[in-house]
Amino acid sequence: xxxxxxxxxxxxxxxxxxxxxxxxxxxxxxxxxxxxxxxxxxxxxxxxxxxxxxxxxxxxxxxxxxxxxxxxxxxxxxxxxxxxxxxxxxxxxxxxxxxxxxxxxxxxxxxxxxxxxxxxxxxxxxxxxxxxxxxxxxxxxxxxxxxxxxxxxxxxxxxxxxxxxxxxxxxxxxxxxxxxxxxxxxxxxxxxxxxxxxxxxxxxxxxxxxxxxxxxxxxxxxxxxxxxxxxxxxxxxxxxxxxxxxxxxxxxxxxxxxxxxxxxxxxxxxxxxxxxxxxxxxxxxxxxxxxxxxxxxxxxxxxxxxxxxxxxxxxxxxxxxxxxx
Amino acid sequence: xxxxxxxxxxxxxxxxxxxxxxxxxxxxxxxxxxxxxxxxxxxxxxxxxxxxxxxxxxxxxxxxxxxxxxxxxxxxxxxxxxxxxxxxxxxxxxxxxxxxxxxxxxxxxxxxxxxxxxxxxxxxxxxxxxxxxxxxxxxxxxxxxxxxxxxxxxxxxxxxxxxxxxxxxxxxxxxxxxxxxxxxxxxxxxxxxxxxxxxxxxxxxxxxxxxxxxxxxxxxxxxxxxxxxxxxxxxxxxxxxxxxxxxxxxxxxxxxxxxxxxxxxxxxxxxxxxxxxxxxxxxxxxxxxxxxxxxxxxxxxxxxxxxxxxxxxxxxxxxxxxxxxx
Numbered sequence: 140x141x142x143x144x145x146x147x148x149x150x151x152x153x154x155x156x157x158x159x160x161x162x163x164x165x166x167x168x169x170x171x172x173x174x175x176x177x178x179x180x181x182x183x184x185x186x187x188x189x190x191x192x193x194x195x196x197x198x199x200x201x202x203x204x205x206x207x208x209x210x211x212x213x214x215x216x217x218x219x220x221x222x223x224x225x226x227x228x229x230x231x232x233x234x235x236x237x238x239x240x241x242x243x244x245x246x247x248x249x250x251x252x253x254x255x256x257x258x259x260x261x262x263x264x265x266x267x268x269x270x271x272x273x274x275x276x277x278x279x280x281x282x283x284x285x286x287x288x289x290x291x292x293x294x295x296x297x298x299x300x301x302x303x304x305x306x307x308x309x310x311x312x313x314x315x316x317x318x319x320x321x322x323x324x325x326x327x328x329x330x331x332x333x334x335x336x337x338x339x340x341x342x343x344x345x346x347x348x349x350x351x352x353x354x355x356x357x358x359x360x361x362x363x364x365x366x367x368x369x370x371x372x373x374x375x376x377x378x379x380x381x382x383x384x385x386x387x388x389x390x391x392x393x394x395x396x397x398x399x400x401x402x403x404x405x406x407x408x409x410x411x412x413x414x415x416x417x418x419x420x421x422x423x424x425x426x427x428x429x430x431x432x433x434x435x436x437x438x439x440x441x442x443x444x445x446x447x448x449x450x451x452x453x454x455x456x457x458x459x460x461x462x463x464x
Numbered sequence: 465x466x467x468x469x470x471x472x473x474x475x476x477x478x479x480x481x482x483x484x485x486x487x488x489x490x491x492x493x494x495x496x497x498x499x500x501x502x503x504x505x506x507x508x509x510x511x512x513x514x515x516x517x518x519x520x521x522x523x524x525x526x527x528x529x530x531x532x533x534x535x536x537x538x539x540x541x542x543x544x545x546x547x548x549x550x551x552x553x554x555x556x557x558x559x560x561x562x563x564x565x566x567x568x569x570x571x572x573x574x575x576x577x578x579x580x581x582x583x584x585x586x587x588x589x590x591x592x593x594x595x596x597x598x599x600x601x602x603x604x605x606x607x608x609x610x611x612x613x614x615x616x617x618x619x620x621x622x623x624x625x626x627x628x629x630x631x632x633x634x635x636x637x638x639x640x641x642x643x644x645x646x647x648x649x650x651x652x653x654x655x656x657x658x659x660x661x662x663x664x665x666x667x668x669x670x671x672x673x674x675x676x677x678x679x680x681x682x683x684x685x686x687x688x689x690x691x692x693x694x695x696x697x698x699x700x701x702x703x704x705x706x707x708x709x710x711x712x713x714x715x716x717x718x719x720x721x722x723x724x725x726x727x728x729x730x731x732x733x734x735x736x737x738x739x740x741x742x743x744x745x746x747x748x749x750x751x752x753x754x755x756x757x758x759x760x761x762x763x764x765x766x767x768x769x770x771x772x773x774x775x776x777x778x779x780x781x782x783x784x785x786x787x788x789x790x
Contacts, residue, residue, distance in 0.1 A: 147743045195690055229692030236690075241683035246780060255701075256691040291781040307691060 144314050144347050145194070145232075150207035151272060152186075152193045163189040163202065163419045165371035168444075171315065171364075174341065176348040178379065184415045186371035187351045191317045194349070195234050196224045212314055230260040233308035237320040239300035243292040249303060250288040256307050262341070275306040280336055298329035305333070309340060315347045322357065334361055355398055359383055360400040367391045370416055370426035374443070377452030381440030387447060387459040389431045425456070432459040469770070476766040480759060487758045488528050491751050501704030531752065550756040554738055558760075559640045560630055561730070565722040567644065567657035572664035573715065580672025585699065586719050587677060595669060602666025611659045611732035618655060628734035656733040660726055662716050671714055675707030682706075711780055716772035720765040 152164035164186045171177045181187045189361040192198050196210055196216060209216040211232055216224060236242045243252060250272060257268040269288075276284035279302040292300055301321055308316050318337070322330040338361060341348055350361060358365055358379065365382045365418040367390065386392045393411035413430040425431070428438040437457045446453045447461070500575035506514075515521050519530055583595040619627035632648055643649030679685060680703065688698045727739030734740075738757060745753040777783045 197686060197689055225692050225694065227692070229690060234687075234690040236683055236687055242687040242700050244684040244705070245782065247701070248781075255693060255697065259691060259693045259697070293782050304687070414512060415705070 141203065142173065144173045144212055145171040145349075146208070147190075147194070147209040148208050148210070150190070150193060150209060151205045152189055152198055152202060153205050154202040156201055156419075159419050160210075162371050162421065163418060165195055167207070167368075167371075167373055169366050169373065169376065171347045171349060173314070173347055174345045175364065176338075176350055176362045178358035178365040178367060180348055180353065180358055180365060181352045181368035182353055182394075182415050184418070185368040186418075187368045188319050189371075190368070191234065191319045191349065191351050194315075194317055195228060195232065197234075226260065227354065229256055229308075229313075230311045231313050231337065232315045232317065233311070233313040234317040234319065235301070235304050235308050235321045238324050239297050239304055239321075239347055240324070243300055245292055247291075248288070249290055249292065249295075253288075253303070253307055253310065256310050260311055271310065272306075275310050276303070278309065278340065279303075279306045280332070281306070298325055298333065301325060301333060302336070305340075308345070309346070312344060313346060315349065316341075317349045317351070319351045320353070323352070323354070330357075337361075355394060367394070370421060371418055372426070372455065374427070374455045375453070376444070379451060381450055381452045385452075385461060387452065387454040387461055388427075388456045389433055389458070389460065390427050392460055393430075472770055472773075476763075479766065480762055483762050484529070484532065484755060484759055487755050488531065488751075489524070489750070491754050492524055492527075531581045531755065536580045550648070550750075550752040551760075553741060553753060554757055554760055556743045557736065557738045558734060559642065561723060561726055562737060563642050563644065563653070563718065564656055564660060564726055564729070564735060564737060567653055568660035568664065568722055568726075569715065571657055571661035572668050572689055572718075576665045576668025577672055577711070581667040581676055581699070581704075584673040584676025584680070585671065587673070596673070599666040599669040602669075606661060607663065607728050608732055610662060611656070614655050617734070625719055626652050627655075630736060656729050656735050659732070660722060660729045664722065667714065667718065667745050668711065671711055672707060675710060676703060679706050705779070708778065712775050712779065713772055716768045716775075720761075720768045723764055724761045 147170065148168045150167045151162065151166055154161040154163055160422060165284060167186070167190055169177065179187045189198070189202075191203055194216070198204060204217050207217075211227065214227075216227065216232075219227070243249070250269065253272040253275070254265065254268045257263065257271055258265075261268070263271075273284045273288065281287055281299065281302055287295075292303075295303065299416075301324075304321070322333050325333065333358065337348065340346070348361075350358065352358060362379045365375075365377060365379050366373045367382065367388065369390050375382060375386065375391045382391060383395065386395055390411070393409075396409040397411060399408055411430055416426050416429065423441050424439040425434075425442050428434040431438070435458070440457075442455045442457050444453050444455045447459060479543045512521075519527060523532070579595050583592040586592045615627045618625045630649065630652055632646055633643055634645040634649065635641055643653045685698060685702055688702045693702075723738075725739070726735075726737060727743060729735065730737045730739040731743060738760075742754065742757050744750075745757070
C-alpha cells in the first residue's frame, strides 16, 4: 500500500510521581499509513490515551517522553522545538477528545473557537477563516451553520458538540487525527452517525485516524488495523479481521469474550478475572500472567513481540492461542 | 432583565428596612447622647429643652418613625452633634473614602491578577513560591501595624511621603474633590491606598492562582493546546475568561468591604473619609449619623452586588438574569 505517515518506534512515556515511576507507555511501536484507520484498544489504564497524548506532545509534568521516536511525515516530533511542535499541532496532527461537554470552552462562541484554530496556523484574513469554518461545519453535517456559529457550546447537544470538535480537527486538513474515545460519551444512535461521518470524511480527505477505544464493536466497523494494549505495551497487532476473528493473545480473547453480544443468552456474562495491574513498580514478566488461564513458569520472563503467520499479525505472548505455524 | 432589576430593588428595600431597624435599636441601647453633649453644669430646664429639641423625649418607636419619615421624604435627618443634615455630612466625606477605596482596589487588581496568574502557571518556580509566601504575609499582618510601619519607614525615616491627610484636592468634573489629579495629592494617596490594598492583593493573588491551576487542568485547555494555539492566547483568552467569573464576584464584594472598613486605615493616616466620621460619631453617640452611615453602606453593597450580577451575565453566556432565583 501507500507509505506510512506516522511511525512510532520504541516510545516510552513515564510519569515521575512521588510514589515512583509509572511507565504509562512502555516500548510502544506501530505505524499508520496515509488514509488508514488504526484502532488502539485496551482497558482503562492500559496506556492507550497516554500514547495518543504523547503523539500530540500533550504530556504534562510529572510525565514525559523518555525514549523513542514519533516520526510524522519524516519529522521526529519529540525532537522538535516547542514552537515547531505547536505549529504541527492542530495543523498536521489533530486530536478529538472523549467528553464533548468539556472540550469546548463554555465562555467562547463557536466561531471564536473555530476561527482561532485556523489563525493559529494560517496567515489568512478573518473573512477567509470564517468561510473555511462554515464549510467545515457543513462537512460534518451541521445544518444552518451561520446560526450555529454565533451560538455558545451550552446551546448544543453532546453529539453536536462532538461534531464541532471534529470540524475543528478537520479545519487544517491534517495528515492524522488522534481520536481519544470520541464516541464513548454519546448515545448509540449518535455514535453511529459520528462514526459514519468520520469514515466518509477520512476517505474523502485521505486523513489517517488513530481511534482509541475500549469498544471492540466500534473498531470492528471502522479500523483497518488494530493494536491491543495492556499495561503500557502493545500485546497484539494485526489487521482488524485477523485480530477480531482469530485473536492470539489470551487478553484479546478475553476482551472479545466480554462483549455481551458474543455471549450465550441466559448465561452469565463472561469477564476477565482480576483487575488491570497497577503500573507503579510493575514486576518483570508478562503483566497479564496473574489473570491468564495459560500462565506457566515461562511467563515470568518478559515476552517479546513476534510475528505469526504471513498476514502481519504479531503477538507478545509465550502461549499464543493459535499454535505457531 | 427589567423584571430582574425590579425584583432585586424590592428585595433591597426589605434589606434596608431591616437594617435600619436593627441599627436604630442597637444604637439606642448603647447610651444617651445627651449625657455626652450637654454641659455638666446645665440645669434640669436646659437639659429637658435639649432633649425635646432633639426629639429624644419621644418613645423609641416614634423616634424611629420620625427618622424613617425624614429619610423617605428627603426631609433630612439632623445630626445631633453637628446640627446639619446627617446625609450631607456623609456625602461630604464620601469622595475621600471612595477615592481611597478605588485606588486600593486598582492596586490590588493591577498587581494581584498578574502575580496570581504567574504563580498559577509556574507553581513550583522560585517566583511562584515567593509570591505565595508574600501573599501569606499580606493576609496575616494586621492593617494598622502595616500602616504604622509604612509611616515609620517612608515618612519618618526616609521622609519621602507625607504621613497624613489628603493633601490638596482638585475638583473632578467640577464637583467631586479628589487628590489623585495633583502630584502632591497623589503622594498623599499612595501610602493609605497601598495599606488598604495589601489584604485584598493577597486575596486576589491566591484566588487567581487557584483559578488558574484549576483551569489549566480542564479539557478545554487541553483541546485548545491540541488546536495548536499559542500559549499567550490559551492563557489570555481561554484561561482568563474562565477565572474572571469568581474574581469579579470577589472584587465586587471586597470593594464594598473596602469602603465600609477603610476605618482603620483612615484613622491611621488621618484620612478625612466616612470611616473617620463613623468613629467620631460613635464616640459622641450621634445616632442619626451612625444609622445614616450604615444605610449608605448597605445601599452601596446592594448596588455593587447588582453590578456584579449584571457583569456575570456579560462574562458567562450560561447565566441569564431572567432567572427567578434573584
